[in-house]
Amino acid sequence: MATGVRQRSTAAQRRDTVLRTAVAAFAARGYYGTSTMEVAAAAGISQGYLYRLFKDKQTLFAAVVDHCSDRLRESVAAAAATARSTEPQDVLEALTASYDEVIADRELLMILLHAQGCAGEPVIGEAVRRCYARQVEYVRAVSGAAEQQIRRYFADALLSNVMVAIDAAAVDAPWARTLRA
C-alpha cells in the first residue's frame, strides 16, 4: 500500500529526533509528570522502541538535559558574538543583555528548571552538574571575566529564568516590577 513507503532512519537519527521532541514533552510537566508514552507519541514512535533507544526513563531525561545543555551553549555563543569588544566587561554585558532572547526558548528553560528539581535522581543530577560545568567554563573562556563577575551573571540569569517560569511578565504589581527592573 501507499504507506509502504515508510520512512526508516538509523537508530542514531531516531535518537536525535526523540531528544528534540522530548524537550517539548518534558517541558510542560517535568520528569515525574510526563509519561514515556507521551514522549514516544511526540516522537512518532512506539513506546516499545523508545525503550530500545534509551535504557530507562532516567537515562532518557538525562540525555534530554545534555541536549539542552548543547542548545543553551549555542544560544549563549550567539549572544557573545554581539559584544562590542572582547573585553570581559563588554562580553558579559552582551550576554546579560541578550539573555532574554536566550530564554525566549521556553522549552529549554523549563527543562533546565525541572532538571534542578529532580537532581536527586543520580543520573539526572550528574547531567545537571555537567550542564552547569560546561556553561560556567564556556562563559569564563569567552569572556575571560573574574569569578565575581561570572557569578553575578549566573545569578541574574537564574532570576530571569524564574521570572519566566512563573509568568511574572504578565503580572502588573510592585514586586514583579522590582524583580524585572
Added chain:
Amino acid sequence: MATGVRQRSTAAQRRDTVLRTAVAAFAARGYYGTSTMEVAAAAGISQGYLYRLFKDKQTLFAAVVDHCSDRLRESVAAAAATARSTEPQDVLEALTASYDEVIADRELLMILLHAQGCAGEPVIGEAVRRCYARQVEYVRAVSGAAEQQIRRYFADALLSNVMVAIDAAAVDAPWARTLRA
C-alpha cells in the same frame, strides 16, 4: 484496648500537622513525583481523610507552598534582626550573609524549587506568585532598599538555592568554586 485512647484533633489542627509533614514528603520528589498516599502516611492519617481536608492534590500542594512562604518569611525576619543598623545597605547585607542558614532548611528550599517547576498548574502558580510577592514586599519593608538592591538580593538567593539543590557544595571543581565564591 490501649489504643482506645486515640488522639483526636480538630480539623484545623490536623490540617496544620498535615501541612508540616507534607513539606518533607513533597520535598524529595516534588508535586508529580509524590503520591497522596505518601503524604497521608507521613501525616499519620488515611488517604481518604486527606481528601476531606483538602479538595484535591493541587490544592494541597498550593497550601504547602503557602505554608513554606510563612516559614521563609519567619526565617528571613530572624536574619534581618542580625543587621548592624537599619540602613538599607546593612540590612540587605545581613540578609544575604545569613541566607545560607535560611536555606539550611533543605525541605523548604526544595518545595520552593519544585513549586517553580509546576507553576503551570493554575492553583499552584498563584501560590508561587503570592509567595514571591510577600517575600519581595517584606524585604522592601524591612530594608527600605532600592529596587536594584532588592533585585540583586533575590538573584543571589536564587543562585544559592540552585547550588544547594544540585549539591554543588560537594563538588570540587572550578565551576563550582566560581559559583560559590
Added chain:
DNA sequence: CCGTCTTGTGGTTATCCACTCACCAGTCTC
C-alpha cells in the same frame, strides 16, 4: 442518654505507568 456532628477509616474503582517481549519487515552480505 439520645440524636447529631465531626473526626477518621478501610475498601474500591478506573486509570495510568514503567518496562518487557515476542514478533514483523526492510535491507545488506555472501
Added chain:
DNA sequence: GAGACTGGTGAGTGGATAACCACAAGACGG
C-alpha cells in the same frame, strides 16, 4: 536468495495512583 542484522510495533504485566464513598466511633448539646 538464504541468513543475519536492524528498525520498528503492539500487546501485555504488575504495580501504583487520584479520587470517591459508605460507614465506624468519639465528642457534645439538650
